[in-house]
Amino acid sequence: MAFTGKYELESQENYEEFLEVLGLLSAKTDHIVVTDVVQDGNNFTWTQSIPNWTWSNxxxxxxECELATMKGPKFKATVTMADSKISIEFPQYNFTAEIIEDKLVMICITPGEKGVTFKRVSKRI
Incomplete structure (x- = not known):
């Protein structure tokens, strides 16, 4: 399965601006993020961890499934995949993820005139 693996943050763009839009100004931005993806056919478990915090869906x-936001509230969404790219419409942003040259590339885009495009690239470890 293409997505299965453990990935460590390599680079990111516009993370602080993205957190500001989400109302997470107090979140630390200087930590190592580890993403663990388990894929079994069309079934996924997606976990992101930093010291003292883990978020999993x-x-x-x-x-349609019930997912949790980074802040904790749950919502319902249908996760789609097209051209090997996963897409999820979160309440405050659109999330996509794909594997490019054995790296996990995640992009989150907030809507509106002052929309922010946050990009995170993680290397397989």
Missing amino acids: SFTIGQ
């Missing part, structure tokens, strides 16, 4: 491509 399980979902099935093409099915």
Whole structure:
């Protein structure tokens, strides 16, 4: 499965601006983020960890599921995949993820005139 693996933050763009839009101004931005993805066919468990905090969601491509935001509240969404790219419409942003040259590339885009595009690239470890 293409996504399965453990990934460590390599680079990111506009992270602080993205956190500001989400109302997470107090979040630390100088930590190492580890993303652990387990893929079994269309079933995924996606976990992100930093010291003293873990955020995890399980979902099935093409099915509505309950997901948690980074702040904790849950919402329902249908996770899609097209051209090997996962897409999820979170309440405050659109999330996509894909594997490019064995790196996990995640992009989050907030809507509106002052929309922010946050990009995170993580290397497989």
